[in-house]
Amino acid sequence: MAKTKVSPLETFSKGFVKENPVLRLVLGTCPALAVSNTMVSAIGMGIATIMVLVMTNTIISALKKVIPSKVRIPAYIVIISTMVTVVQMLVKAFLPVIYDALGVYLPLITVNCIILGRAESFASKNSVALSILDGLGMGIGFLAALFSISLIREFVGGGTILSGIQSLLPFLSGSSFNGVDVASAVSQYTALEPIKIFILPAGGFMVFGFLMALVNRINHKKGKPSVELGCGSCKACDKEAK
């Protein structure tokens, strides 16, 4: 392992592009596909994940000398699931519509490979400050990926952008802005209709696949290898001979 000191800025920013959890490391694919059919639920999921990621990274880093290595994984699991439940309760209390929209995927943040992965590979070995930055960076990268996927899916599949934003930002409920409905506006002039498949699960796979191909293209141009299924610490990956 290289002993070079990684700057805090780099710790923070690597989660955006270089080591984007969804598009480069291929972690957290379940929620990325499931809640990206609308932008509002994608953003909600992203923010919830950021919260959990930062909280767990902080706690695990702070307790890294206290948690015995033997019970490391169970301890992480307990801490992560506790944080997820806390976030769950907060979302249910203050953003109930988002809570319904995220459904079963909100508690499933617990098994999101990103969180356990960062805890095991970074937070348990670095300072609290750096761990917070790492968590934030990875979380924002996750949010960005979800945002991109959902932008495409919602706009092409439904013709709207940010539909239902009032459920995410309650202070908007006074105004009449609840997302932009481009389809209805456009339908007066053209016969263009949204391509419904994009909102369906099939569309989710497809958009994700095309985005990955794009990432591969960029990778190849830079001389880097293609993306492969990640989650080494998650152990949920291809163990067969390639």
Added chain:
Amino acid sequence: MQKLKGILLPTLSLLMICLVCAGLLAFTNGFTKEYIEKAEKEQILNMLSSVIESDRFSEQKEYSTGRGEPYPYYDAFDKDGNRIGRVLITSTNGYGGILRLVTGIDAEGKVTGLKILELHETPGLGSKVNSESFLNQFKGISRELILSKAGNTGASLGQVGLIDAISGATVSSGAVSSCVNTALEVNALIEKGAN
């Protein structure tokens, strides 16, 4: 003895972590409980107000026909406390899954409004039943609904009781009609039982 220590210490620290986490959860639960209840009440109020105009709603009641699940409903009152209507929640099987509907019925037994709560129909086809143009057909109806597939008859000619199905979505349209029919029936039964 060493071995015991090797097991005891990790187990104890794990236990400590579990206890602290459980405490944190209990605290958060206590803190958010009232907000959650408030949010739930508001959601229900929004749902009820969207199908009938009323100043006050009762708590959720249930009507049991002795067969199957009981039907939840809410009484609607004006500011003087007179019962001006009722909101019923009925459900049936649609094409792709359960279809749950909220129906507002006034004191004369006429439908005041509909709101779909749960929809699993084919997107772009059966899901079109969740449109104002389709749901508005049901307003004012007080007797049993008949689904018409012919397109230009029935509701579009203003005949109360006849509902235009959405072409290509007969099952979904039928599911909504069936829910409303059930709501009307149950409403009548509740009225009979109350008198």
Added chain:
Amino acid sequence: MKTYIALLVMGILTQNFVLSRFLGICPFLGVSRQTNTAVGMGLAVTGVMTLAAIISHPFNVLLNNMGLEYLQTTVFILIIASLVQILEVFIKRYIKALYSAFGIYLPLITTNCAVLGIVIINAQEAYTFPQSIVSALGAGLGFLLAIFMFSIVRSKINEAHVPPSFRGMPITLIAASIVSLSFMGFTGIAQGLGLA
């Protein structure tokens, strides 16, 4: 009240766990390269899901009765993690043949959306004990069907000419999207068969 057949049909066809609900993507994408490993994984997941559903149901009832619903997620994941650990040790020791076939998949199943997902869904839908078992069985068999079909699709892809950017993950995902689309054809089945 969902009948058992309806639950099975839902889990396998109309709301296929992987292709409609996006649960269990990691093993689905990761272990579907060869048919025999795919089937092995599918069976292992089905087994673990059903066992997890059986064990977690009484705990869920207990938590609800004590008003401690918020401990659900934590309790469930701990049950699953312990279950998989115990299973691995047990199978390794006593049913060696089974271990050589499925053993390597077990660690992959712990932090898996599919198992925790079905347990949480069972709790959210407040299924009775038999309903929970059938729901888990249906979900697992749905996963098995999906991963089996998909492994065959992938073996065909291997023989096709794929553009460089698309090789590996991307074409796999696009193939998955087409398989998911084909499953949409099952939508009206429950209604058509007159199931509750």
